[in-house]
Every structure is written in structure tokens, then in C-alpha cells.
Amino acid sequence: MLRVQKIPLDDIYVPAARKKTLHPETVRHLAEDxxxxxxxxxxxxxxxxxxxxxxxxxxxxxxVRWLGETSIDSYLVQARKH
Structure with missing residues (x-):
């Protein structure tokens, strides 16, 4: 079973290809939720x-970054490189 870990936002790398899929309006709605x-x-x-x-x-x-948090709940998974 996966265990939730708090990971500092500054320690998380987002691949460039993934950044292209970001929708600011979705981020705002998620932050409110x-x-x-x-x-x-x-x-x-x-x-x-x-x-x-x-x-x-x-x-x-x-x-979570937009809300000013410094860490986020995360699952550490074994995954192939994209």
C-alpha cells in the first residue's frame, strides 16, 4: 500500500513537456477547492x-504552490521515465 509523504515543493522537478499542459484556470479552481x-x-x-x-x-x-504552501502530500511511486 502506498504511504503519503510530505515533500517540499522546491524538491519536485516538473518535466518541461508536462508544464505545457498546465491550465491556470484549473489551478485556480483547484486551489479554491x-x-x-x-x-x-x-x-x-x-x-x-x-x-x-x-x-x-x-x-x-x-x-498548493499558489496557496503559499511549502510542501505537499505525495505518493512515492516506481514509474518509468517519460
Whole structure:
């Protein structure tokens, strides 16, 4: 079973190709929902030996960053490099 870990936002690398899929309006709506209801689903990251790489959850990551948080609930997963 996956265990939730708090990971500092500054330690998470977002691949350039993933950044292209970011929709600012979605980030704003998610941030509002997180304030009202909390974040229900942690993001997924993999560790490449030096840093954490985002696998899933770009909009959640950016919403939490937009809210001024310094860390985020994450699942550490084993995933192929994209």
C-alpha cells in the first residue's frame, strides 16, 4: 500500500513537456477547492536518485504552490521515465 509523504515543493522537478499542459484556470479552481475541502488525492512522484520527479498531479502541485504552501502530500511511486 502506498504511504503519503510530505515533500517540499522546491524538491519536485516538473518535466518541461508536462508544464505545457498546465491550465491556470484549473489551478485556480483547484486551489479554491483545496481551501474549502482539503486535498483529497496526493500527487505522485518518483525519485531519480537526486530529486523527486512529478509523475501525476501538476494542477494539484501548482494549486498548493499558489496557496503559499511549502510542501505537499505525495505518493512515492516506481514509474518509468517519460
Amino acid at each position: 483545496i481551501v474549502e475541502n482539503g486535498m483529497k488525492t496526493p500527487i505522485q512522484v518518483r525519485h531519480d536518485g537526486k530529486r523527486y520527479v512529478l509523475v501525476e498531479g501538476l494542477h494539484r502541485l501548482e494549486a
